[in-house]
Amino acid sequence: MAEQLGIVDYLFLYCMICIWVMLFVNIVLTVGGYVYYLKTLKMNLDDPIEHYPSVSILIPAHNEEKVIEQTVTALIALDYPQDKLEIIVINDNSSDKTGEILAKVQRKHPGFNLTVITTDKVTGGKGKSNALNIGIQSSKGELIAVYDADNTPERTALKYLVHTLARDASLGAVIGKFRTRNKNKNLLTKFINIETLGFQWMVQAGRWQMFNLCTIPGTNFIVRRSIIDEMGGWDTKAIAEDTEISFRIYRLGYRIRYMPLSVTWEQEPESIPVWIRQRSRWVKGNVYVLVKNFKLLFSRDSKHIRFDLLYFSSVYFLFLSSAILSDAIFILGICNLIEYKVAGNTALLWVMAYLVFVLEMAIALSMEKGESNPRNILLVGLMYFTYCQLWLLVALKGVWQYARDSILGLEVKWYKTERF
Incomplete structure (x- = not known):
């Protein structure tokens, strides 16, 4: 008589199904990203457009003394008509x-349209969304661009975004690529x-190629001002304001x-904490x-974002839980503390998952x-x-923080990544 499966066996099956479904989806997206990459090799975005729209660049800045001068100087040097460009820095409750x-910087460039808005602890210090809402009120551009305070865009960065948007009326926003400026600092x-390279080529390029979907990152993007006005600005309760606004743009x-x-080029964290x-x-x-x-997952009017809802829900709930559980089962199994009957050649399953992961990232690189x-x-x-396993703990921490703050009704606060 066949042995009856226990709870560990069912947990193992759940883990394997979730992990392998996500691996399959990501390898498909990677192939899509590669196809889009081949298309970019044939693109020529240097041809001028008939009308250059006015652009307002918003830079939220909270205690950014280490990086802000380099960022603003790089933006002033952008290859874009100066009479069509304004830069607005929201100096948000900096100490x-x-x-x-x-x-x-203003004194060094007196002829440039550079505005600095300074907030205090009453009007500011409430997060990036609040700072962007303050900045857009003083802006005049037809298009809104956003750059983080640690960014050094290449001279053509904004021009390429505008050229892409101007040639397709169906686009509400265009996002660029961000690279790691301090990549050789440490491991x-x-x-x-x-x-970051894997995410952009695998998830962003792949989703665009296959589903005409992308998610706005926090920096190096433009959006039509009319859309921001129609939406009523950024959601001040959202600390991932880029993802949140992406969903609303698609719903429009x-x-x-x-x-x-x-x-x-942006600066990334140089220490684990x-x-x-x-x-x-x-x-x-x-x-x-x-x-x-999440309720939009079952709405007929939200077909444009259904894949993203499924994909990111799977990453943060199904894949996260299955990855943590599978690690625990693997370790406990090696220590002979638990037994499970359905595994078969367990080692082969983990080795295959590892090789697929390496293949995906190698293609992206x-x-x-x-x-x-x-x-x-x-x-x-x-x-x-190492890094991926640590990400599991970080993701678990983020989910717990959301649950805690939602239950306690805690207000969103600005957490600025420490600069180096």
């Missing part, structure tokens, strides 16, 4: 020398560099396109967006000049057992 540095920043019937030829605080905040913010929009090298491939192999 360092951010304001003094911005005043110095952590090297991992982050690989992760617009598309968001990924344009990897538009590149900005800073990285944990940043990423757990991202998870917490994304869970808020998913919970806010091959789409970025100078990144597909033996050192990075070795780092990908190491990431699976």
Whole structure:
């Protein structure tokens, strides 16, 4: 008589199904990203457009004395008609020398349309969404661009975004690519560099190629001002304001396109504690967006965002829980503390999952000049057992923080990633 399956066997089956479904989806998206990459090789975005719309660049800045001058200087140097460009920095309740540095930049560029809005602890310090809402009230541009305070965009970054948007009326926003400026600082920043490239080519480019879907990142994007006005600005309760606004843009019937030829360089966390605080905040913010929009999964009017709802819900709930459970089962099984009957060749399943992960990331790296090298491939192999496992704990922390703050009704506060 066949042995009866126990609870550990069912948990193992749940883990394997969730993990392998996500691996399959990601490998399909990676292939889609590669197809889109081949298309970008044939693109020419340098041809001028008939009408250059006015653009307002918003930069939320809270205690950014280490990076703000370099960022604003790079934005002033953008290859875009100066009479069509304004830069608005929201100096949001800063207690360092951010304001003094911005005043110095204004004196160095007296002819440039650079505005600094300074808030205090009453009007500001309530998060990025609040700062953006303050900034847009003083803006005049037909298009709104957003850059984080640690960004150094390439000179063509904004022009390529505008050219892409201007040539397609169905687009509500266009996002560019962000690269890791300090990728060679230490092992952590090297991992982050690989992760960001994988995410952008695998998830952003793949989703655009296959579903005409993208999610706005926090920086290097433009959106039509009319859309922001129609939506009533950014959701001040959302700390993942980029994901939240993406869903609302799709619900209005617009598309968001990924344009990897538009590149900005940003500083990433250089220490584990800073990285944990940043990423757990991202998870917490994304869970808020998913919970806010989850009912739309069953709405006929939300077909444009159904895949994203399913994908990100699977990442933060099904995949997260299955990955943590599978790690626990694997460790307990090795220690002979538990037994499960359905596993078969357990080691083979984990080895295959590992090889698929390495393959996905290797394909993504091959789409970025100078990144597909033996050192990075070795780092990908190491990431699976270190960085990725740490991400599971960070994601779990973010989910718990969301649940805690929702129950206690805690107000959203600005957490600024520490600069180096």
